[in-house]
Amino acid sequence: MKWEKAxxxxxxxxxxxRREYSFEAGSTGEFLIKSIxxxxxxxxxxxxxxxxxxxPSCSTFFIESVAETNIPQGxxxxxxxxxxxxxxxxxxxxxxRVSSGYYYDPPxxxxxxxxxxxxxxxxxxxxxx
Amino acid sequence: xxxxxxxxLIGTSCCFCQSISVDFNSPENIRKFADHLFxxxxxxxxxxxxxxxxxxxxxxxxxxxxxxxxxxxxxxxNGNNNFSRITSSSIWYDDAKLQQLKLYFxxxxxxxxxxxxxxxxxIKENKYSIESNKLNNFIYFFGNKTLPLKEEIIFPFNxxxxxxxxxxxxxxxxxxYKSSFTAGILSAVIPGAGKMYLGEWGxxxxxxxxxxxxxxxxxxxxxxxxxTRAWIFTGxxxxxxxxxxxxxxxxxQIFNARIEFEFNQSLNVYLSNKNYFTPEYEFCK
Numbered sequence: 001m002k003w004e005k006a007x008x009x010x011x012x013x014x015x016x017x018r019r020e021y022s023f024e025a026g027s028t029g030e031f032l033i034k035s036i037x038x039x040x041x042x043x044x045x046x047x048x049x050x051x052x053x054x055x056p057s058c059s060t061f062f063i064e065s066v067a068e069t070n071i072p073q074g075x076x077x078x079x080x081x082x083x084x085x086x087x088x089x090x091x092x093x094x095x096x097r098v099s100s101g102y103y104y105d106p107p108x109x110x111x112x113x114x115x116x117x118x119x120x121x122x123x124x125x126x127x128x129x
Numbered sequence: 130x131x132x133x134x135x136x137x138l139i140g141t142s143c144c145f146c147q148s149i150s151v152d153f154n155s156p157e158n159i160r161k162f163a164d165h166l167f168x169x170x171x172x173x174x175x176x177x178x179x180x181x182x183x184x185x186x187x188x189x190x191x192x193x194x195x196x197x198x199x200x201x202x203x204x205x206x207n208g209n210n211n212f213s214r215i216t217s218s219s220i221w222y223d224d225a226k227l228q229q230l231k232l233y234f235x236x237x238x239x240x241x242x243x244x245x246x247x248x249x250x251x252i253k254e255n256k257y258s259i260e261s262n263k264l265n266n267f268i269y270f271f272g273n274k275t276l277p278l279k280e281e282i283i284f285p286f287n288x289x290x291x292x293x294x295x296x297x298x299x300x301x302x303x304x305x306y307k308s309s310f311t312a313g314i315l316s317a318v319i320p321g322a323g324k325m326y327l328g329e330w331g332x333x334x335x336x337x338x339x340x341x342x343x344x345x346x347x348x349x350x351x352x353x354x355x356x357t358r359a360w361i362f363t364g365x366x367x368x369x370x371x372x373x374x375x376x377x378x379x380x381x382q383i384f385n386a387r388i389e390f391e392f393n394q395s396l397n398v399y400l401s402n403k404n405y406f407t408p409e410y411e412f413c414k
Contacts (some may be wrong), residue, residue: 079372082381083339089331110379119386 033066033074054095055102055128060086065107077110095118098128146388156182167411170196189219195411196228202253205232224408226250227257230264231405239272266294269397270301270396293399309381316377320370327384336373340366355384 006079021038025031037059045059052065081088084105095103104126108116120126145264152158163178176198179191188310191347192211199208209232219225233242243265250261260286276282279298283291298342307327316323343366350359400406 034359040395056204066184073375075368076372076375077379079368080376083336083369084332087331088337094329109383110376112375112379112382117382117384119258119390121387121390123390 029071030066033063034073037063052085053090054085054105055083055098055100056106058082061105061107065110068107072082073111077107080110081105081118093122096122096124096126098126100128160391167194167198169219170201172201176240182203189215189221192223193225194311196225197410200228200232200235203235205236208232209236221404223255223257224410226255227261227407230261230278230408232265234268234405236368237271237400239268239274244269257407263290263406264400267396267400270297271393276302297392298315304385304392305386307381309378312377315376316374327377327380329380332376332380336369336376342371343369 004110019041021041022037023031040059045057050057054061056064058078058081062074062078065077066083068074069077084121090103095105098104104120108118141191153162159178161180163175165183166172166175176195179195182191190252191214196208196215197280199205199211203318209229212229212232215221215225226245230242230245230250233239233245244278246261246265249255250265255261259328266282266285266380268274276298279295282298283294286294305376312323312326314323315326316336319337321338323337324330324333343362347359347362347366350356350362
């Protein structure tokens, strides 16, 4: 066994494989958000591929933002993130990276709660979740 | 004959190598071994050996070295515990108190650090009163205590240090923060202007173009009497507009957090280069 060919896999798990497509939700609002995200994942994101340069991805950011704040605030956080995603001149010196190379941009930074902001310099590599 | 000689040689050499008995667990040998580990910077194992000696041959130098060892491996709490065991009659007492001040500082417990300074350096006589005063003054830069006058802060430092400490003071008294309110207002007047105010030009221009594009699409569709499409674009444009105002306020908060982080980092680098105004001990010469 020691000298046999090892069966290494060089594939990295992509975000889609970790997605939770269930409709389980604690409230009507959460159910609505989850339905929108599921529809977006199923009809657009899964077909388009793993193109979001951020972690968490924009759709996951939306769900996490709503879970952390509320629907109106989470929506505003999402539109701000989406605008930053559209910025073609992504600043390498602005965001830290996760180990898989994506920009790390968690919703905790944008809740407007200054005590919650944990600044991470761009030189730091954050462990991928 | 040759084989007999070889057998005699091997047999006797085995006997001789066992003839000198060494007590590796004698206090002297444990100490020698611990000193060797300490000088090899293997502080955790060195401390283990020193702690074995504390039972029968307790001396304050051992306690001080154990404290130093823990502080070198950044186990500040254990370091502090050992320094606090050194009594006032010891020659290491002043050094131990200075080390405690440094370790409370490194632990971020500025309240305890300040109380150590008051109790041990301000009231009593201590050979490190100047060094401790310097370190104590840095507490004002890290904590949220009200800053005293600049002259009071820079007083214990030498001329070269005064320039640097003075610049730290200026920064702390007037930090280059950006107003989140201004950022939000600017983005409300011109979409993206708040982000540009924060130096995020790419995000600002993108926000301006996206909001402008949706506004134009909404206007154009209203003009062409495509009301449904026009309202969809109006809604999307409104969300991007509001999201940008929100994002500008959040970006100002992140900007300020970055400024504070960089200030603290430059303080730490400066203090680390100065060894927190504590002496270098030469136990390994």
